[in-house]
Amino acid sequence: MGKAWGGRFEGGTDPRVERFTESISFDARLAEVDIRGSIAHATMLAEVGLLTAAEAQSIAAALKEIGQEIAAGKMEHRIDLEDIHMHVESALIARLGDVGRKLHTGRSRNDQVATDLKLYVRQTLDAVDALLADVQGAFVERCELDEGVILPGYTHLQRAQPVLAAHYWLAYCEKFQRDRERLADCRKRVQISPLGAAALAGSSLPINRHRSAELLGFDAPAANSLDVSSDRDFLIEFVFDLSLIAAHLSTWAEEWILWSTTEFGFLKLPDAYTTGSSIMPQKRNPDVLELTRGKAARVMADVSQLLILVKGLPLAYNRDLQEDKVALFDAIDTIVACLELAPAVVAGARLNRERIAARLEEGFLDATTLMEYLILRGVPMRTGHETVGKLVRLCESRGCKLADLPLAELQSACPQIEADVSKVLGTTNAINAFQSYGSTGRAQVAEQVEAWRKRLQISDH
Ligand code: ARG
Numbered sequence: 001m002g003k004a005w006g007g008r009f010e011g012g013t014d015p016r017v018e019r020f021t022e023s024i025s026f027d028a029r030l031a032e033v034d035i036r037g038s039i040a041h042a043t044m045l046a047e048v049g050l051l052t053a054a055e056a057q058s059i060a061a062a063l064k065e066i067g068q069e070i071a072a073g074k075m076e077h078r079i080d081l082e083d084i085h086m087h088v089e090s091a092l093i094a095r096l097g098d099v100g101r102k103l104h105t106g107r108s109r110n111d112q113v114a115t116d117l118k119l120y121v122r123q124t125l126d127a128v129d130a131l132l133a134d135v136q137g138a139f140v141e142r143c144e145l146d147e148g149v150i151l152p153g154y155t156h157l158q159r160a161q162p163v164l165a166a167h168y169w170l171a172y173c174e175k176f177q178r179d180r181e182r183l184a185d186c187r188k189r190v191q192i193s194p195l196g197a198a199a200l201a202g203s204s205l206p207i208n209r210h211r212s213a214e215l216l217g218f219d220a221p222a223a224n225s226l227d228v229s230s231d232r233d234f235l236i237e238f239v240f241d242l243s244l245i246a247a248h249l250s251t252w253a254e255e256w257i258l259w260s261t262t263e264f265g266f267l268k269l270p271d272a273y274t275t276g277s278s279i280m281p282q283k284r285n286p287d288v289l290e291l292t293r294g295k296a297a298r299v300m301a302d303v304s305q306l307l308i309l310v311k312g313l314p315l316a317y318n319r320d321l322q323e324d325k326v327a328l329f330d331a332i333d334t335i336v337a338c339l340e341l342a343p344a345v346v347a348g349a350r351l352n353r354e355r356i357a358a359r360l361e362e363g364f365l366d367a368t369t370l371m372e373y374l375i376l377r378g379v380p381m382r383t384g385h386e387t388v389g390k391l392v393r394l395c396e397s398r399g400c401k402l403a404d405l406p407l408a409e410l411q412s413a414c415p416q417i418e419a420d421v422s423k424v425l426g427t428t429n430a431i432n433a434f435q436s437y438g439s440t441g442r443a444q445v446a447e448q449v450e451a452w453r454k455r456l457q458i459s460d461h
Contacts, residue, residue: 004086004104013080022079023322026329028070030084033119035067037112038088038103040215041195045105048206055099062095063088083322085109085116106207107198110229110317114194117324119216121238122190124332125183131339132176132183132245137456138346139169143449146351150431151266152365153440159363162427165351167440170448175248182241189234193218197225200316230316232324236306239331243303246296249338253289256349260286265355270348273341288341295334302331361401364392366430370402373424373433377416387414401426 003013039060046056066088069075081087086109093100143166153163193213196203202225209221222228259266269286277283305327309320367388374384388402391413395402403425410417424433434441438448453460 003080004089018079018082021082021319021322023083023325024077024079024081024087027084027322027325028075028077028087029329030113030116030120030325031070031075031088032067033116033123034084034088034112035063037115037119037195037216039063040212041107042103043215044208044212045102047211048208050105050205050207051102055102058096058099059092059103062092062100066091066095083109083113085112106203106205107196108200108229110199111194111197111225113321114197114229114231115216117232117235117328118190118192118194118218121235121328122187122217124336125187125190125238128242128245128332128335128339129180129183131336132180133456134343135339135346136173136176136452137458138343139172140449140452140456140458142166142169142346143445143452149351149353149356150360150427151351151356152360152363159365161368161440162360162365162431163440164431164442164445166445166449170445170452172248172252173452175251176245179241179245179248182244183238186234186237186241188219189237191219192228193221194228194231195221197222197229200226200229226316230313230318230321232306232310232321235324235328236303236310239299239306239328240303242331242335243296243299245335246299246338249342250293250296252342253286253292256345257286257289257293260349265352268350268352270345273345273348288345292338292342295338298334299331302327302334360427361403364395364402365427366402366425367392369424369430369433370421373421374414374416377418379414379416384414 003009042051042056042059042063045051046053051059066075069091070088075087075091077087081090089100089103092103146165146169149165150162151165151168152159153161153168193209193216195212195216196207196209213219213221222231256267256269258264260269269284269289271284273288274284275287277285306324309323309327313320370391371381371384371388374387375381379387391402391405391410394409394413395405398404403422407417407419407421410421423429431440432442434444437444452458
C-alpha cells in the first residue's frame with residue numbers, strides 16, 4: 001500500500017528519510033488511546049451523517065480487533081508507515097477497504113496526535129496520583145510505628161531543633177500533596193479536546209466537536225483550532241509536575257542515604273531494597289535511593305528538552321513536535337519506576353532508636369526553646385539570643401549541656417531565669433514546649449497524623 005499522503009508525489013521516499021522521520025519505534029504505546037479516539041470520532045461522524053451507522057459499526061469493530069492484535073504483540077512495525085496513527089489506519093483499510101478510508105474524515109494527524117497525547121497524559125496522571133497516595137500512606141503508617149521518637153532537625157545540615165519523627169514523615173506527605181494538587185490542576189487543561197481541530201483551521205464538514213469531546217470524557221472542545229493543534233502546554237506542565245515529584249523524591253532519598261551511613265546511624269534500610277558490593281563483603285548500599293536521586297536528573301532534563309523543543313515554533317503543527325513523546329515517555333517511565341518502589345522502602349526501613357537517643361543531647365537542640373523561655377519572661381528576643389549564645393559557648397568550653405549548668409550560673413547570665421527553666425531544658429522538654437500550629441509539638445503532630453489518616457482514608461486499627 002502506498003503512503004497515506006502519496007498522491008502529490010512522483011517518486012518514493014529515500015529509506016534514510018523514512019528511518020529519520022519515523023516515530024513508530026517510540027509512539028507505539030499510544031495504540032490504545034489512538035483506537036479509543038478513532039472509535040469516538042467514527043461514532044460522531046455517523047451521528048452527523050458523514051458515515052452510515054453500519055460503516056461506523058464496522059470501523060469500531062475492526063479497530064477493536066486491531067487493538068487486540070496490537071496488545072498481543074502481533075502488529076509488525078514498518079517505518080514506511082511512519083507512526084502509530086498510520087499503522088492503525090492502514091490495518092483498518094486492509095480490513096475494510098473504502099470504509100476504512102473514510103475514518104480520517106474531518107480530522108488530521110495533528111489533532112489526532114494531540115488528542116492521543118491528552119488521553120494518554122490523563123490516564124497516566126491519574127495513575128501517578130494513585131502512586132503518590134501510596135507513598136503518602138506509607139509515611140503516615142510510619143507515624144504510628146515511630147510514635148514518640150525524637151530526631152534532630154537540621155538547617156544547613158547542622159543540628160537545629162528537635163523534631164518528632166512523625167513530623168518528618170508528614171513533611172513529605174505535604175510535599176506529595178502539593179504534587180497531587182498540581183496534577184489535578186494540570187488535568188483541567190488536559191480535559192480540553194483537540195479532536196476535530198483537524199490540520200490547523202478546523203473543517204468545512206459538519207463535524208460535531210462537542211460530541212467527540214463528550215464521547216472521550218473531555219470537558220469541552222478547544223475553542224481555537226490553530227492554538228490547540230499545536231498546543232503542548234499540558235504536556236510540558238505535566239512533565240514539570242513530574243520533575244517536582246522527582247525533586248521531592250530526591251530530597252527524601254538523599255536524607256535517608258545520609259541517615260543510613262555509619263556516621264549518622266539513624267536508619268536501617270530494608271534488605272530487599274539494598275544491594276551488596278562485588279568486592280567489599282560488609283557493604284549494604286542504598287542503590288534504590290541513590291538511583292531515585294539520580295533518575296530525578298532525567299525527569300528535570302525532560303522538562304528542559306520540551307521547553308527548548310517548543311521555543312520559537314511558529315503556529316501551528318511542526319514536525320519538531322513529534323519529539324515531544326521521547327521526553328514525555330522518559331519522564332513518565334522514570335517517575336513511575338521511582339514511585340512504585342518508594343512505599344516499600346518507606347515502610348521497610350527501621351529507625352535505630354538507641355543510636356538516635358544516645359546522641360540526641362548533642363548539638364544544643366534545646367537552645368532556641370531556652371531563648372523562647374526568656375522571651376516569655378520579658379527578655380527582648382535579641383537579648384535572649386545573645387544570652388543563650390553565651391551560655392552555649394560556656395557549655396562548649398566545659399564540654400557539658402545547657403541542662404548541666406547550675407541554676408545559679410544560669411541566673412547570673414540572666415536574672416529572669418527561675419527554677420522552672422529545667423522544664424524546657426533537654427531535648428524531650430524542648431519538644432514538649434512546642435505549641436504553635438504546624439509545629440513539631442506532640443499535640444500538633446498527633447492532630448496532623450489524624451487529619452492525614454482521614455484524608456487518605458487509612459482505617460484505624
Ligand atoms: N507522528 C507525528 C507526531 O508525533 C504525528 C503527526 C504528524 N503530522 C504531520 N503533519 N506529519 O507528531
